[in-house]
Amino acid sequence: MGSTVAGREVVRKLIAILVSPVLASAPAGFAQQPDIGIAPVPLSQSSYVFDTAEQHNIRVDVVVKGLKHPFAVAVLPSGDALVSERGGKLRLVHNATGTRSEPASLDPAPVQGVPTLDPPYRNGGLHDVVLHPGFAENRLVYFTFNKPGNPPPPDAKPPVRRESRVALLRGRFTGTALTNVEELFVGESYTTSGSRIAFGKDGTLYMTTGAPFDDQAQNAASVYGKVLRFTETGKPAPGNPFIGRADARPEVYSLGHRDQLGLTVHPVTGAVLNAEHGPNGGDEVNVILPGRNYGWPRVSFGRGYDGHRHSELPVAEGIEQPLIVWLPSIGPSGLTFYSGEGFPAWKGNLFVGSVRRGEVPRTGGLERVVLNDKLEELRRETLLTPLHQRIRDVRQGPDGLLYVLTDEDDGALLRISPAPATTS
Numbered sequence: 001m002g003s004t005v006a007g008r009e010v011v012r013k014l015i016a017i018l019v020s021p022v023l024a025s026a027p028a029g030f031a032q033q034p035d036i037g038i039a040p041v042p043l044s045q046s047s048y049v050f051d052t053a054e055q056h057n058i059r060v061d062v063v064v065k066g067l068k069h070p071f072a073v074a075v076l077p078s079g080d081a082l083v084s085e086r087g088g089k090l091r092l093v094h095n096a097t098g099t100r101s102e103p104a105s106l107d108p109a110p111v112q113g114v115p116t117l118d119p120p121y122r123n124g125g126l127h128d129v130v131l132h133p134g135f136a137e138n139r140l141v142y143f144t145f146n147k148p149g150n151p152p153p154p155d156a157k158p159p160v161r162r163e164s165r166v167a168l169l170r171g172r173f174t175g176t177a178l179t180n181v182e183e184l185f186v187g188e189s190y191t192t193s194g195s196r197i198a199f200g201k202d203g204t205l206y207m208t209t210g211a212p213f214d215d216q217a218q219n220a221a222s223v224y225g226k227v228l229r230f231t232e233t234g235k236p237a238p239g240n241p242f243i244g245r246a247d248a249r250p251e252v253y254s255l256g257h258r259d260q261l262g263l264t265v266h267p268v269t270g271a272v273l274n275a276e277h278g279p280n281g282g283d284e285v286n287v288i289l290p291g292r293n294y295g296w297p298r299v300s301f302g303r304g305y306d307g308h309r310h311s312e313l314p315v316a317e318g319i320e321q322p323l324i325v326w327l328p329s330i331g332p333s334g335l336t337f338y339s340g341e342g343f344p345a346w347k348g349n350l351f352v353g354s355v356r357r358g359e360v361p362r363t364g365g366l367e368r369v370v371l372n373d374k375l376e377e378l379r380r381e382t383l384l385t386p387l388h389q390r391i392r393d394v395r396q397g398p399d400g401l402l403y404v405l406t407d408e409d410d411g412a413l414l415r416i417s418p419a420p421a422t423t424s
Helices: 002-023
Strands: 047-050 058-067 070-075 081-085 090-094 125-131 140-148 164-173 178-186 197-199 205-208 226-230 252-255 259-265 272-277 283-287 324-326 332-337 350-354 365-371 377-383 391-396 402-406 411-418
Touching: 058 090, 058 402, 070 125, 070 391, 070 402, 070 411, 081 125, 081 411, 125 197, 140 178, 140 197, 178 226, 197 259, 205 259, 259 350, 272 332, 272 350, 283 332, 332 402, 350 402, 365 391
Parallel strands: 259 332, 332 391
Antiparallel strands: 047 058, 058 411, 070 081, 081 090, 125 140, 140 164, 164 178, 197 205, 205 226, 226 252, 259 272, 272 283, 283 324, 332 350, 350 365, 350 391, 365 377, 391 402, 402 411
């Protein structure tokens, strides 16, 4: 017993030595540092060329601008793309891949058939959008939507955070609208945030939910702070680890998560990975396993926004450790494995969007992580930081190129492709 306690003390001190320097410059709180960072930087060029560590000479084309805080992109087999504006509309980008003769353009009319909120509010409305694996035949589009929840009680003291009900919906895309839209799943009313969805290789559908400001992420009877798993019709997937338990929701696949704004499935092995926000530092990528507990809010590598350490130790018995951790934070959002032929040096790499580094605005980029065949990290590189954009999503298109969204008032869809080598 004594040696175990001594060992934990050694680990605690070692982590304090390693973690404290990288967090020492973090702001004590948002209110105390209102003017940090740089002013918004417009994307003034139609394209940019960068050199990168392993895939030299990449071209970043600004496909379209004029998106209002876009959250997710789904590139269609036709070369068009659907883009969700967070909390708002579903937009159609014509010729996003640039494979047709006409220039890319943002359709001025939003895609019809998506529910609306009147008035809209933070964390309400539209979030993720993905295509059914058989989209070319069935035209089914799945999306997540935060519906209004219970109103606050009359005696609620400020600040009052509005409740919502996370929902999974699907509809059939006609080219201009979603028809036959149906709710497949609706969660309980609670304070929550954005969500992501991804189809597994077995055809089941995974969905992330954000954690409220309490311990509901540890409560298997709540759908929040979880990864959920469904059939394509929105029923709890057979084999879910909590099916049959009276104290748990049958949709729950894993628990103990904070805000999960990235979700992807390995194209070969089928491993499911999420990208998860810590508080101030401690952002993670996790391999999602059935029935496992990922610790929030009990353990974390991060600090509170006022600088205090969130937990004495970021490790605990029975808690899954992250595959990747960031100190300081990067604000991860969007996640994909690259499996195409366009970038041979990037094949198998994991890409993670970043909205900002170390709590400093306008420092976002695109993280590239090289993993071995056991999903063990080998090295990292940060891309696109000279653009000073909040990167909200990254997806691989059917053309083998990467598509990236910038989360701005005048948000953009970017396309990353190999650039021809320059000659002197």
